[in-house]
Every structure is written in C-alpha cells, then in structure tokens.
Amino acid sequence: MRFLNQSLAQEIVNRTMKIIKRNINVMNEKGVIIGSGDKKRIDSIHEGAVRVIETQSGFEISGSEAETLQGVKAGINLPINFHEKVVGVIGITGDPDEIRNYGELVKMAAEMILQQAVLIDEMQWDERLKEELTSQLLHRAGNLDSLYFERVKRLGINLDIPRVAIILKVQNQSQGYKWIRDKLEKDDLYVMDHDHIVLLKKVVMSQTEWDYSKTLNQMEKWAVGLGNYQETYCKIAVGTCHPALEGLSESYQEAVYTLNVGEKLDPHKTIYFYEDYKLPIFLARANQLGIGEEIGPYFQKLKQHDKKGELLETLAVFIEENGDVNKVAGRLFIHRNTLRYRLVRIAELTNKDPRKIKDLLELYLSILQNQIK
CATH class of the missing domain: 3.30.450.40 (GAF domain)
Known part of the structure; x- marks a missing residue:
C-alpha cells in the first residue's frame, strides 16, 4: 500500500x-x-x-x-x-x-x-463505511449477511440500542451537518442524502416504551439552534421507534412520508411527528398503491360547484370545530340558518351529509387526499 x-x-x-x-x-x-x-x-x-x-x-x-x-x-x-x-x-x-x-x-x-x-x-474511511452500513439498515437492500455484522462489530456499532429515524432538511446541508455533528451522541448513526440528513437517533426508553417527550424536546432545541446558526429554515420529521432491527427501515419510511405530508398540510411548522399524521400518511400510501380513488371524488364535486369557495371553507371549519354549529357560525360570521343551508347543499352535491359521522369522515378523507397530492 x-x-x-x-x-x-x-x-x-x-x-x-x-x-x-x-x-x-x-x-x-x-x-x-x-x-x-x-x-x-x-x-x-x-x-x-x-x-x-x-x-x-x-x-x-x-x-x-x-x-x-x-x-x-x-x-x-x-x-x-x-x-x-x-x-x-x-x-x-x-x-x-x-x-x-x-x-x-x-x-x-x-x-x-x-x-x-x-x-x-482511516477515520474518514470508517465514517464512509458506517454511512454505507446505516444506509443498508434504512433501505434493507437484500438480507444482512455475516460480513455485514462483522463490519458492524469492527466499527463498534451496537444494533441492540433502540433508535428512531429522523430526517433533517436544511437549506445548506453541509453547514447544517457541521452543526448537527457536534450534537450527535456516540451511538447515533447518520446518512447524508442528496437533499437531507437521515439520523438513526438513540432514544430513551421508559420501561419498554419510547419516551416521546424527550425526543420532542431535543428536536425543538435543534430546530432553534439550526435556525439561529443558519438563519434559514429547517424541517425535522420523526418516525416511530420499533423494537426489532427490521423496524429501522419502517421508521425511516414513516419519517419520509411524515416530511412529505407535513410540509403540505402544515408548511408553517418546523417539526413533524409521524404520530400526528397517521391518517394523511395512510392516504398517501393508498395513493401510491393506486387505491386512493376508492375514497370518492367528493372534493372535486364541491369545487366544481363552489365558485366562491364557501362550501369547502364551511366544511373545513365544520370539521375543525367538531360539528359545533354555534362555533362554526361564529368563525364564519354567518347565521345558523345560512350554515344549515350550506350543509344541506354539500349533502346534495356529494350525496354525503356532513351532519352524519360516517359521511363526514368520507368527506374529510377526500379533502385530505386532495391536500397531500
């Protein structure tokens, strides 16, 4: 050599x-x-x-x-x-x-x-190898053979430690990594992707359950720190903690979907947790599998006959206020009779009555599906 x-x-x-x-x-x-x-x-x-x-x-x-x-x-x-x-x-x-x-x-x-x-x-080579091994955990490219576990052992990686996948999207990735690197713990793993950083973050367990609050608190501090360091935006998406090694790949997929859905539904937010977006993520996966159309085109029907957007706005507020007609009318600055008329009109156009829970759920899913496309 x-x-x-x-x-x-x-x-x-x-x-x-x-x-x-x-x-x-x-x-x-x-x-x-x-x-x-x-x-x-x-x-x-x-x-x-x-x-x-x-x-x-x-x-x-x-x-x-x-x-x-x-x-x-x-x-x-x-x-x-x-x-x-x-x-x-x-x-x-x-x-x-x-x-x-x-x-x-x-x-x-x-x-x-x-x-x-x-x-x-040698250290740089070990870091590159560690990234490659981490990438295999995320993507599960083939079965992990004995050579994989030999390399893991040589690098001192403990795969038994509970971890959760976290995606960090920052405007300047290299600068963002420099800041993040000093905050990583010994057992944290990472991969530099083309437009974001993926962490397999060591998490604290309370008995057998993931202490969700400690991770949230840490991410909030990171978001503030990155914002002050770069003076630019950052987005953080967090999957869930799974008990088995195979669960790291699932946690990563959850974080990917969470970031994608979270940015569309709540673009003003910085931190997105999978637990807060389970339903829209379910719809996103259904769309990916080509079965999302089975929900029904209720949003499209309303939009077609709702030139001023009043019906869609009314339905959105009705959902947010859990069907409380007094709160809905107050937020929209309309009379209760006007609200009743609009709800009846929604039912006529979609054949789904928002005053019925099952029908309201289907209308809500149709709105969500449109938002995440």
Missing part, C-alpha cells in the same frame, strides 16, 4: 521548511522526488534516496560526493518509517556538518505528519 502521495509529501515539505528554513525533499518508495521546496526537482530520481531505501538507513552526501551522483545535492537523507517499514525518504539540502542536528527532528516531524494523515484517512 502506498502511504505517501504528492499532496502529503508537499505538506511535509511545507511544514518542515517553516521549522528549519532549509530546502526539504520528500521521495517515495522508489526514490522519486514527489515533494520539494525546489519545484523543478519534482518527478526526478534522487539517487541518494534510492540508496537509503536499499540499505534501510540514513545516507549523508557531501558537496564532492554530490557531483558523482545523479539528481542529488549535498545534504542528509533519512528513511521515513511507518509500521516498521520504509515508505519514503526525507532529505535536507545543505552541508551535512551544518544540518546534521536537524536530521532526526525533521524525520520525526515527517513520520508524525504521515501517521496523522493515515489516521485521518
């Missing part, structure tokens, strides 16, 4: 040259200069580095010796070790007697920079 590349080699050069104010060269495992304070020397073979690689030890070059070797100047060349192997060479240009005391310092600095870079790369 190659640990040193041009970008990292040049970073080593730049950082060490700030310390000792001498030209630095970094060579790869073949002795090719891949980083240097002298850009003209990059991509040339450094014969002194080749000797270091062959002997696995340092090599000093005096001014007179430099004249007999190819692509070198006077200086000191030392091996860069990683995992007890020579993965490259670092060279300091100058009289060996003058720079010898810098040698081990520069070598140590180079190895520390390399170790740090490899560690960061």
Whole structure:
C-alpha cells in the first residue's frame, strides 16, 4: 500500500521548511522526488534516496560526493518509517556538518505528519463505511449477511440500542451537518442524502416504551439552534421507534412520508411527528398503491360547484370545530340558518351529509387526499 502521495509529501515539505528554513525533499518508495521546496526537482530520481531505501538507513552526501551522483545535492537523507517499514525518504539540502542536528527532528516531524494523515484517512474511511452500513439498515437492500455484522462489530456499532429515524432538511446541508455533528451522541448513526440528513437517533426508553417527550424536546432545541446558526429554515420529521432491527427501515419510511405530508398540510411548522399524521400518511400510501380513488371524488364535486369557495371553507371549519354549529357560525360570521343551508347543499352535491359521522369522515378523507397530492 502506498502511504505517501504528492499532496502529503508537499505538506511535509511545507511544514518542515517553516521549522528549519532549509530546502526539504520528500521521495517515495522508489526514490522519486514527489515533494520539494525546489519545484523543478519534482518527478526526478534522487539517487541518494534510492540508496537509503536499499540499505534501510540514513545516507549523508557531501558537496564532492554530490557531483558523482545523479539528481542529488549535498545534504542528509533519512528513511521515513511507518509500521516498521520504509515508505519514503526525507532529505535536507545543505552541508551535512551544518544540518546534521536537524536530521532526526525533521524525520520525526515527517513520520508524525504521515501517521496523522493515515489516521485521518482511516477515520474518514470508517465514517464512509458506517454511512454505507446505516444506509443498508434504512433501505434493507437484500438480507444482512455475516460480513455485514462483522463490519458492524469492527466499527463498534451496537444494533441492540433502540433508535428512531429522523430526517433533517436544511437549506445548506453541509453547514447544517457541521452543526448537527457536534450534537450527535456516540451511538447515533447518520446518512447524508442528496437533499437531507437521515439520523438513526438513540432514544430513551421508559420501561419498554419510547419516551416521546424527550425526543420532542431535543428536536425543538435543534430546530432553534439550526435556525439561529443558519438563519434559514429547517424541517425535522420523526418516525416511530420499533423494537426489532427490521423496524429501522419502517421508521425511516414513516419519517419520509411524515416530511412529505407535513410540509403540505402544515408548511408553517418546523417539526413533524409521524404520530400526528397517521391518517394523511395512510392516504398517501393508498395513493401510491393506486387505491386512493376508492375514497370518492367528493372534493372535486364541491369545487366544481363552489365558485366562491364557501362550501369547502364551511366544511373545513365544520370539521375543525367538531360539528359545533354555534362555533362554526361564529368563525364564519354567518347565521345558523345560512350554515344549515350550506350543509344541506354539500349533502346534495356529494350525496354525503356532513351532519352524519360516517359521511363526514368520507368527506374529510377526500379533502385530505386532495391536500397531500
């Protein structure tokens, strides 16, 4: 495996040259200069580095010796070790007697920079792998095989912890993630989607039940924090907590539907919980399956004969006020007789009497169905 590349080699050069104010060269495992304070020397073979690689030890070059070797100047060349192997060479240009005391310092600095870079790369790789494993939980792409669980174990993911799916939709996703990342707990999992962030959030259980209020409280704080941080909108949709591993996918689907339906029915809200939108989500799923039309086109019939929108407004308020005619008439600023006339007119047009509970339910479903399309 190659640990040193041009970008990292040049970073080593730049950082060490700030310390000792001498030209630095970094060579790869073949002795090719891949980083240097002298850009003209990059991509040339450094014969002194080749000797270091062959002997696995340092090599000093005096001014007179430099004249007999190819692509070198006077200086000191030392091996860069990683995992007890020579993965490259670092060279300091100058009289060996003058720079010898810098040698081990520069070598140590180079190895520390390399170790740090490899560690960061491994952490980033682990994060990408964790995202992929989380995505498989969300989408249940095929059966989870033994390799999946081996990777989960290696990354220290505990799949027995209760979690709920949460979708965060923010105007600036990368900035939103930076803010969210500092708020995540150790056992929280996430996936960056193209227009939102999906979390599998660890939740608090009260005996065997999900403590819904604590999650709501936390999301309210996040909504305020994100709004203050970005000074833009954010939307948060929360599924429900299911006991089995397979339930994580269902929780995610609930959150997806909740966000879609919530934004249409309550665009002014920031937080949407699945529990508050079960009925419209049921209709959305029915529409997706192609069976939503069985509810009946009552909304369309009313709209066709309701040019001023009075009947639809009356029906909406009648539903919101649970059929209390006094409250409905008061909200609409109309006489009770006018309200009675409108209700009769709705019944004539739809063959569904809103004063009857079963008929009112069908009318309500028809209105909901239109709102979520």
